[in-house]
Amino acid sequence: MFNNCSIMVLLNDGNENPVQLLEVDKTTQEAICSSFSDSAVPLLLGKQIVPFDGSYKPNEDEGLSICNFHLPEVITDAVRNPLGLQTFEYDKESEPDIRAIFIGERSESDNTEVFTVAFQRFRKEQYLSTKKFSLFYDKDTFILENRWGIGITDTIDCVFTQTELRFSSYFYARQIFDLSEYYRSATDTEVQSFSGLDLLSIADKDQFQSLADTWIRRKIAAINDSGVLKNNTAAKIKKLAQSCGLEITVENKKLIIPTDKKKLKEILGFLDEEVYKGAFTEETYITNSKRKVQ
Numbered sequence: 001m002f003n004n005c006s007i008m009v010l011l012n013d014g015n016e017n018p019v020q021l022l023e024v025d026k027t028t029q030e031a032i033c034s035s036f037s038d039s040a041v042p043l044l045l046g047k048q049i050v051p052f053d054g055s056y057k058p059n060e061d062e063g064l065s066i067c068n069f070h071l072p073e074v075i076t077d078a079v080r081n082p083l084g085l086q087t088f089e090y091d092k093e094s095e096p097d098i099r100a101i102f103i104g105e106r107s108e109s110d111n112t113e114v115f116t117v118a119f120q121r122f123r124k125e126q127y128l129s130t131k132k133f134s135l136f137y138d139k140d141t142f143i144l145e146n147r148w149g150i151g152i153t154d155t156i157d158c159v160f161t162q163t164e165l166r167f168s169s170y171f172y173a174r175q176i177f178d179l180s181e182y183y184r185s186a187t188d189t190e191v192q193s194f195s196g197l198d199l200l201s202i203a204d205k206d207q208f209q210s211l212a213d214t215w216i217r218r219k220i221a222a223i224n225d226s227g228v229l230k231n232n233t234a235a236k237i238k239k240l241a242q243s244c245g246l247e248i249t250v251e252n253k254k255l256i257i258p259t260d261k262k263k264l265k266e267i268l269g270f271l272d273e274e275v276y277k278g279a280f281t282e283e284t285y286i287t288n289s290k291r292k293v294q
Helices: 026-046 073-080 188-195 205-211 214-226 234-243 261-271
Strands: 008-011 019-021 048-051 062-067 098-109 112-121 134-138 141-145 158-161 164-167 254-256 275-277 284-286
Touching: 019 073, 026 098, 026 112, 026 158, 026 164, 073 098, 073 112, 188 205, 188 214, 214 261, 234 254, 234 261, 261 275
Parallel strands: 048 062
Antiparallel strands: 008 019, 008 098, 062 164, 098 112, 112 158, 134 141, 158 164, 275 284
């Protein structure tokens, strides 16, 4: 896999040529292709793959998958014809803006194109800046190298195969691709509607809106989709929370939503079934990851 593939860079949004060719010598090309190939194998063959829904954090032996993932055309076009790309060059007058390093290959099956592409997110510390002292060891002596360069690690963060994107960390994968369309997150309108539900008492709706970060928006979307606030009374929710060791205040048949963000997240987590009491210790636990038993 990835034999003699070209090394390419994906630049951040706003660049006229978002994919460019990284010119390397044959030895470097072979080494990077081999490294990316070895790193892709666990995601393609070794790990148990779990469908991505935004609510499950995989274990070490598991990977996440988005089926029917739309790989941007600039990437498929680049894999088809890497030699037609602009060559990536260093311009000391302009700060480079690399988002990812990637390699890929194309094949055909039943008159259909099949792409396999491996991506490594690019971090700022991978720039070998001339503003730093880069010292290389040679014959018992450290020698200063003041040329500009980049570093490439021996791992990948996600791999696309056929129509599927696989990755181990959503946090890392989203640094390469916008994955927001593949999970539910409440919009501003949905957050406002949620704060106005008859079953909830929120003293300061504007403050609630300002507290609604990505995690809270995902919980609101999940709670709305589950119908838990439509199918249960405040009294029943309070009783169920108490059975888990969580205190929820009810006044005038409404759940009192606290302004403290930590307590707010505890209640939203409970409503999304992420708070439970241990069967043996009877301690109250909060989990940041869940999926249904198959």
